[in-house]
Amino acid sequence: MxxxxxxxxxxxxxxxxxxxxxxxxxxxxxxxxxxxxxxxxxxxxxxxxxxxxxxxxxxxxxxxxxxxxxxxxxxxxxxxxxxxxxxxxxxxxxxxxxxxxxxxxxxxxxxxxxxxxxxxxxxxxxxxxxxxxxxxxxxxxIPESVSLEVAAPIMCAGITVYRALKEAGVHPGEWVCIPGAGGGLGHLAVQYARAMSMRVVAIDTGVEKEELLKSLGAEVFLDFKKVPDMVEAVKEATNGGAHGTLVLSTSPKSYEQAAGWARPGSTMVTVSMPAGAKLGADIFWLTVKMLKVCGSHVGNRLDSCEAVEYVARGQVKPxxxxxxxxxxxxxxxxxxxxxxxxxxxxxxxx
Ligand SMILES: [Zn+2]
Ligand SMILES: [Zn+2]
The missing domain is CATH 3.90.180.10 (Medium-chain alcohol dehydrogenases, catalytic domain)
Known part of the structure; x- marks a missing residue:
């Protein structure tokens, strides 16, 4: 060559x-x-x-x-x-x-x-x-069965959400809440979460995103432009709060709300980084609900291989x-x- x-x-x-x-x-x-x-x-x-x-x-x-x-x-x-x-x-x-x-x-x-x-x-x-x-x-x-154009978005978006889902510590059958689920990271997060046997509450807006996310396995879709009280809506959908939250939304407000809908003892993983955003969560609730806040930034070499393997098995399609x-x-x-x-x-x- x-x-x-x-x-x-x-x-x-x-x-x-x-x-x-x-x-x-x-x-x-x-x-x-x-x-x-x-x-x-x-x-x-x-x-x-x-x-x-x-x-x-x-x-x-x-x-x-x-x-x-x-x-x-x-x-x-x-x-x-x-x-x-x-x-x-x-x-x-x-x-x-x-x-x-x-x-x-x-x-x-x-x-x-x-x-x-x-x-x-x-x-x-x-x-x-x-x-x-x-x-x-x-x-x-990249395994032979995965085309290079399909592999490309996995190299950051896929690895990032896959590792973040591991950090969220949500067990099979438990709920993960994903604000910003309709974007480049989010639509992959929904699929990895399903492949890892989690139940998904997806938050985003618009009929197009709702259809896409439901087709990818989100059980509940909540439209942030239509739902008047997102904290209550997530708590209701998950029968008491999400067992883990993956914040992918570019709105700093999601970080504030996540502490509200978090199930006591659960982990909120920060992935998106709105420029200049600060954590606005109420310390009272963080403390008495014994919540964990965990940053997650891409993944290690094994996470990367595993993230591509899900694609090779057909469980995740960008x-x-x-x-x-x-x-x-x-x-x-x-x-x-x-x-x-x-x-x-x-x-x-x-
Ligand atoms: Zn990236
Ligand atoms: Zn080093």
């Missing part, structure tokens, strides 16, 4: 809006020790990519930056010392590009909180380019539309206006 010296990449040099994204000819990177070069075929676009572009997170990003962390492609070159992958392997490039492997967190399989972790499309160049460097230990092998690579700025516009149902996957060949 011949690898060109240069390639087209979606780059931004300064933080700002979609107009800052330029398609430029840049060098194809060289994989270093323990790294591989991946020829990206498809990449999802995540809300985090928009935050990286806007520069509104408290974590500084690399500049200039090639974003993207839901890449799926083929290994085309091995750096020195790579033994776990070979040329032609199908792999995913995820948010956690690498971790040190030696700190207390890495030793405990908590790689996503490794202080030396490198994030794709944020601290290192990501998947919005044809050739991207990935750490061989962290690249997720809902997505394929757009040409050149439309990335339009995806950001649509995202900004909250107009995307499911996920947009970019086809790098177009």
């Amino acid at each position: 011949s690898i060109p010296a240069t390639q087209t990449a979606a780059v931004f040099h300064e933080h700002g809006g979609p107009e800052n994204v330029k398609f430029e000819e840049i060098a194809v990177p060289e994989p270093g020790q323990g790294e591989v070069l991946v020829n990206i075929k498809y990449t999802g676009v995540c809300h985090t990519d928009l935050h990286a572009l806007q520069g509104d997170w408290p974590l500084p990003a690399k500049l200039p930056l090639v974003g993207g962390h839901e890449g799926a492609g083929i290994v085309v070159k091995l750096g020195p010392g790579v033994t776990q992958l070979k040329l032609g392997d199908r792999v995913g490039v995820k948010w956690l590009n690498s971790s040190c492997g030696n700190c207390e967190y890495c030793m405990a399989s908590q790689e996503s909180i490794c202080p030396n972790a490198k994030f794709s499309g944020y601290l290192v160049d990501g998947s919005f380019q044809h050739y991207c460097v990935a750490n061989a230990a962290h690249a997720t092998k 809902v997505y539309k394929v757009w040409p690579f050149s439309t990335l700025p339009d995806v950001y516009h649509a995202m900004h206006e909250n107009k995307i149902a499911g996920r947009i996957v970019l086809d790098l060949s177009k």
